[in-house]
Amino acid sequence: MTDHGEGLRGDEIRALDRAYVVHSWSVQSALDPLPVVGADGARFTDADGRRYLDFASQVVNVNLGHQHPRVTAAIAEQAGRLCALGPGFAAEGRARLGRLLAQVTPGDLTSSFFTNGGADAVENAVKLARWSTGRPKIVARYRSYHGATAGAASLTGDPRRWSVEPGVPGVVRLLDPYPYRCPAGHPYDGVPPVPGRPCTHVTGPGACPVCSGGPHLEEVLRYEDPRSVAAVLLETVAGGNGVLVPPGDYLASIREVCDRHGILLILDEVMTGFGRTGRWFACEHWGVTPDIMTLAKGITSGYVPLGAVVVSARLRDWLQDHEFASGLTSTGNPVACAAGIATIETLRDEGLVERAAVLGERLGAGLTALAGRHPAVGEARGLGLLWCLELVRDGETREPFVPFAAKGEAAAPMRRLKEAAMARGLYLMTHDSFVLVAPPLVIGEDELDEGLALLDETLTVADDLVAQA
Numbered sequence: 001m002t003d004h005g006e007g008l009r010g011d012e013i014r015a016l017d018r019a020y021v022v023h024s025w026s027v028q029s030a031l032d033p034l035p036v037v038g039a040d041g042a043r044f045t046d047a048d049g050r051r052y053l054d055f056a057s058q059v060v061n062v063n064l065g066h067q068h069p070r071v072t073a074a075i076a077e078q079a080g081r082l083c084a085l086g087p088g089f090a091a092e093g094r095a096r097l098g099r100l101l102a103q104v105t106p107g108d109l110t111s112s113f114f115t116n117g118g119a120d121a122v123e124n125a126v127k128l129a130r131w132s133t134g135r136p137k138i139v140a141r142y143r144s145y146h147g148a149t150a151g152a153a154s155l156t157g158d159p160r161r162w163s164v165e166p167g168v169p170g171v172v173r174l175l176d177p178y179p180y181r182c183p184a185g186h187p188y189d190g191v192p193p194v195p196g197r198p199c200t201h202v203t204g205p206g207a208c209p210v211c212s213g214g215p216h217l218e219e220v221l222r223y224e225d226p227r228s229v230a231a232v233l234l235e236t237v238a239g240g241n242g243v244l245v246p247p248g249d250y251l252a253s254i255r256e257v258c259d260r261h262g263i264l265l266i267l268d269e270v271m272t273g274f275g276r277t278g279r280w281f282a283c284e285h286w287g288v289t290p291d292i293m294t295l296a297k298g299i300t301s302g303y304v305p306l307g308a309v310v311v312s313a314r315l316r317d318w319l320q321d322h323e324f325a326s327g328l329t330s331t332g333n334p335v336a337c338a339a340g341i342a343t344i345e346t347l348r349d350e351g352l353v354e355r356a357a358v359l360g361e362r363l364g365a366g367l368t369a370l371a372g373r374h375p376a377v378g379e380a381r382g383l384g385l386l387w388c389l390e391l392v393r394d395g396e397t398r399e400p401f402v403p404f405a406a407k408g409e410a411a412a413p414m415r416r417l418k419e420a421a422m423a424r425g426l427y428l429m430t431h432d433s434f435v436l437v438a439p440p441l442v443i444g445e446d447e448l449d450e451g452l453a454l455l456d457e458t459l460t461v462a463d464d465l466v467a468q469a
């Protein structure tokens with residue numbers, strides 16, 4: 001026994017883990033996962049009793065912070081009453097969670113199909129788009145992640161797709177609105193996109209067609225035949241691929257082109273939903289409502305696996321006399337739904353969405369200041385409590401800190417940075433040359449400042465690596 005109430009010591013957990021557990025996206029022999037035995041609020045505790053500030057909300061899912069008592073109580077209460085129920089039954093939890101989702105999502109998003117997580121929400125959204133339009137193709141973006149199942153990985157644009165190639169057919173790609181590295185080669189104007197602020201990249205003569213959205217989509221549709229396209233699938237703000245906030249009227253412009261061609265808009269809000277960006281859902285920043293929204297992660301604050309496909313009233317009506325030709329053993333699991341209800345009610349009752357907007361200003365100011373101080377930081381960008389520091393070898397040329405899709409030795413500088421943060425008690429999520437900063441919405445102001453100070457120290461490691469190069 002350890003002092004922390006667990007049956008196994010840290011070294012025993014480690015040994016069992018190495019012998020019997022396969023971890024995501026990794027060569028197993030390269031791993032040495034930290035045994036974690038507890039957590040509360042914005043911190044977690046390892047088997048030696050060391051505490052870490054969780055500046056990533058695990059994988060940007062623990063929006064309420066760890067072990068929120070209202071959610072743990074709802075899970076325990078439901079577990080004592082009814083743990084499992086077949087897909088064909090009506091249950092209070094499913095029905096109430098469906099109604100809550102209709103209330104908190106924008107526009108006429110109305111009915112939900114419940115899934116086990118984000119990837120199968122995306123799979124089912126795309127299937128529904130294909131059935132209801134009778135069209136085969138889906139337009140998605142390169143710098144995107146939609147999940148690891150075969151279909152969701154095929155829709156994913158980033159290199160996590162490569163392992164399933166040639167993948168599910170019918171996926172067509174857009175380039176990404178990314179002013180810092182404009183794929184159409186337009187010069188960087190030094191100002192990260194923010195909702196409601198005009199962006200020089202997408203206004204005036206010579207505006208970038210890719211960063212404007214509609215013109216680029218229109219061109220791709222011309223070559224593909226718009227009548228063959230069922231849906232455009234986008235992360236509202238691309239998350240894991242560097243928090244790419246769409247500039248100007250990008251989303252409205254995409255929506256307009258979709259509407260003109262009878263194409264559905266699916267917004268993947270798996271990472272950006274449930275207050276993460278300072279609104280219930282990120283698309284509200286631009287007043288754009290999709291036909292289908294995919295959700296997971298923050299829907300239960302990550303406490304129990306759950307996802308949802310929320311569909312417009314028009315699609316709900318279509319489903320009244322057409323088959324929803326899909327299913328899951330655990331759709332609307334009662335314990336997961338109880339966690340979802342408690343999470344949404346807590347976000348609402350504690351004003352945490354508004355809090356994320358306010359704290360986001362503090363976090364954004366802090367990260368922008370770090371970007372100004374550290375040569376290794378090329379840009380700080382984000383929204384609410386979803387931010388990214390993009391690291392570079394050279395601020396002028398914007399050469400990435402590690403090469404695109406780096407693995408093994410090539411990715412070692414990012415690993416060293418993450419280890420340097422952990423050594424200081426700060427947990428960060430990294431991907432390519434991106435440091436994602438996404439603390440729980442309940443984080444205290446003092447904790448936020450503490451995290452920024454630890455990050456400041458940690459970034460000197462990146463500066464040194466760049467200076468040595």
Ligand SMILES: Cc1ncc(COP(=O)(O)O)c(C=O)c1O
Binds near residue numbers: 117118120240
């Ligand atoms: C935007 C987005 N969509 C989908 C997924 C897949 O979700 P899950 O891992 O629950 O399948 C993720 C996971 O990170 C995500 O960030």
